Amino acid sequence: MLKSGILVLSLYLGIGMTVVMAGEGVTGIVAERMNLMKSMATEMRALASMFKAPTTFDRARVVAMSQAVATHAARVPQLFPEGSGHPPSKASAAIWNAWARFSGLSDDLKTTALKLKAAAAAGAEPAELKPDFDAMTNDCQACHETYRLLE
Numbered sequence: 001m002l003k004s005g006i007l008v009l010s011l012y013l014g015i016g017m018t019v020v021m022a023g024e025g026v027t028g029i030v031a032e033r034m035n036l037m038k039s040m041a042t043e044m045r046a047l048a049s050m051f052k053a054p055t056t057f058d059r060a061r062v063v064a065m066s067q068a069v070a071t072h073a074a075r076v077p078q079l080f081p082e083g084s085g086h087p088p089s090k091a092s093a094a095i096w097n098a099w100a101r102f103s104g105l106s107d108d109l110k111t112t113a114l115k116l117k118a119a120a121a122a123g124a125e126p127a128e129l130k131p132d133f134d135a136m137t138n139d140c141q142a143c144h145e146t147y148r149l150l151e
Contacts, residue, residue, distance in 0.1 A: 030089045033079035040072045044140065051133050054126045062129065066117035069136065073110035077103040090149045102147055109139040 026034060043065040050057045080102070085091040095102045116132040 026088055029079055029081060029084050030086075033076070033089075036072050036075060036079060040069055040140075043068050043072075044137070047133055048137075051126060051130050057126045059120055059123075062120040063117050066113045066120065070110045070113035070117065073106050073113060076106040076109075092147050092149050095147045098146075102143070105139060105143040105147075109136060109143075112136045112139055 047062065047065055050062065080091060080095055082096050085093055085095065112132060112135045116129060116136065119129055119132060
């Protein structure tokens with residue numbers, strides 16, 4: 001599980017760098033979704049650091065960041081209207097060819113993030129929350145492996 005979390009974190013770091021580098025001249029819906037992904041990457045990195053070093057665990061931040069990820073995940077399908085896969089977008093045509101699966105992965109991420117939020121708010125310990133965080137990273141990884149074009 002830790003290895004998959006690290007892999008996904010690496011993917012998120014890469015996405016963040018792509019957004020920074022591709023940010024100039026990117027406009028419209030592509031810029032909006034790149035910014036949303038950058039925000040989710042920031043939240044996931046912060047969560048990952050707390051699970052990697054439990055002494056840095058901050059329950060209020062876990063609750064807030066899980067909610068933010070859930071909110072972002074709910075918006076993802078809206079940010080991929082048909083015909084928006086043109087460069088500089090890294091969106092694969094597979095998104096629109098398998099829309100139900102793509103939007104389902106977004107729903108899965110939202111559900112998992114809300115589960116993490118609820119458990120953290122209820123007082124669960126970091127070790128008890130880690131499987132929910134790992135599930136979030138797996139949701140992200142599943143989507144990016146299938147629906148994000150590599151350079």
